[in-house]
Amino acid sequence: MAANTSIDMSLWQGRTDPEPDSDRWHQRIEPLTNNAAPGCALLGFESDAGVARNQGRTGAAEGPNALRRALAPLAWHRTAPAYDAGNVRCVGDGLEAAQQALADRLTALLTAGHLPIVLGGGHEVAYASWLGLAQFSMPEASASKESAPRIGIINLDAHFDLRDPAHIRSSGTPFSQIADQCQKHGWSFRYACLGVSRAANTRALFKRANALGTLIREDREIEALRLDSIVRDVQRFIAKCDHLYLTIDLDVLPAAEAPGVSAPAARGVSLALIEPLVEAVRDSGKLRLADLAELNPSLDIDGRTARAAARLVHLLTLDN
Numbered sequence: 001m002a003a004n005t006s007i008d009m010s011l012w013q014g015r016t017d018p019e020p021d022s023d024r025w026h027q028r029i030e031p032l033t034n035n036a037a038p039g040c041a042l043l044g045f046e047s048d049a050g051v052a053r054n055q056g057r058t059g060a061a062e063g064p065n066a067l068r069r070a071l072a073p074l075a076w077h078r079t080a081p082a083y084d085a086g087n088v089r090c091v092g093d094g095l096e097a098a099q100q101a102l103a104d105r106l107t108a109l110l111t112a113g114h115l116p117i118v119l120g121g122g123h124e125v126a127y128a129s130w131l132g133l134a135q136f137s138m139p140e141a142s143a144s145k146e147s148a149p150r151i152g153i154i155n156l157d158a159h160f161d162l163r164d165p166a167h168i169r170s171s172g173t174p175f176s177q178i179a180d181q182c183q184k185h186g187w188s189f190r191y192a193c194l195g196v197s198r199a200a201n202t203r204a205l206f207k208r209a210n211a212l213g214t215l216i217r218e219d220r221e222i223e224a225l226r227l228d229s230i231v232r233d234v235q236r237f238i239a240k241c242d243h244l245y246l247t248i249d250l251d252v253l254p255a256a257e258a259p260g261v262s263a264p265a266a267r268g269v270s271l272a273l274i275e276p277l278v279e280a281v282r283d284s285g286k287l288r289l290a291d292l293a294e295l296n297p298s299l300d301i302d303g304r305t306a307r308a309a310a311r312l313v314h315l316l317t318l319d320n
């Protein structure tokens with residue numbers, strides 16, 4: 001089962017400076033209404049059902065509102081509006097219904113011309129996000145291979161999340177589920193996974209990722225001196241896509257930067273190296289939808305992970 005929560009604008013609190021042109025997010029974000037001018041729309045996914053099924057540490061259902069609180073006091077540098085679209089809540093173990101409900105909300109936001117940013121929630125959000133974009137860009141499930149727009153998925157993650165969904169669908173299976181759907185419809189599966197940890201992914205997963213033609217860059221490959229060449233690799237990937245879906249699993253960050261996740265990374269890729277990759281995706285002109293997954297406030301330390309996530313939303317939504 002799934003439920004839509006009402007929009008709670010009381011989450012948006014922060015200081016107000018008296019001098020002009022000193023707005024912060026809490027002063028500018030508006031509750032989403034019908035016929036609102038195109039802007040970025042924040043939609044929460046209150047779910048950790050996929051994390052629970054994946055035997056992870058639950059608590060990411062509280063992620064969306066923690067992220068809003070961390071974003072509220074950040075400085076406002078946008079020109080276009082930003083909206084709070086409320087949350088979709090997964091009730092009990094009703095993951096599939098919640099994913100479909102989120103997908104339908106996202107399709108509606110895309111149709112209204114917004115850039116949806118989904119605030120997770122476990123990484124099971126990825127299947128729902130992709131589905132929302134697929135429903136928008138390929139309304140006919142029978143769209144022929146030739147006419148189907150090419151959706152590229154860029155996943156910043158320590159994990160492939162390509163486990164076999166045959167037995168159980170969870171936060172560890174979204175990209176396999178997407179690959180299965182693509183195969184079913186004859187669409188190509190275009191997947192880049194950046195920041196993956198060899199130590200945290202089995203040989204079988206590397207094999208599956210390679211068989212699916214994944215662009216893989218491991219955590220230890222993403223270093224300052226090689227960053228320009230990795231950005232170019234990502235740009236070449238982007239050139240072969242029409243629409244991009246960016247998904248950021250916060251466990252791609254080092255545990256010191258993102259302790260509030262189910263599976264903190266012993267090594268990870270620092271925010272300083274993640275940001276140029278996010279900017280390359282943002283500036284491509286093809287970004288249609290993004291999500292941030294796995295923020296678990298109950299495991300966070302001094303709001304560090306929420307702050308990192310908020311900074312990424314801020315960066316992702318800069319429009320000038």
Ligand SMILES: [Mn+2]
Nearest residue numbers: 123157161249
């Ligand atoms: Mn993940």
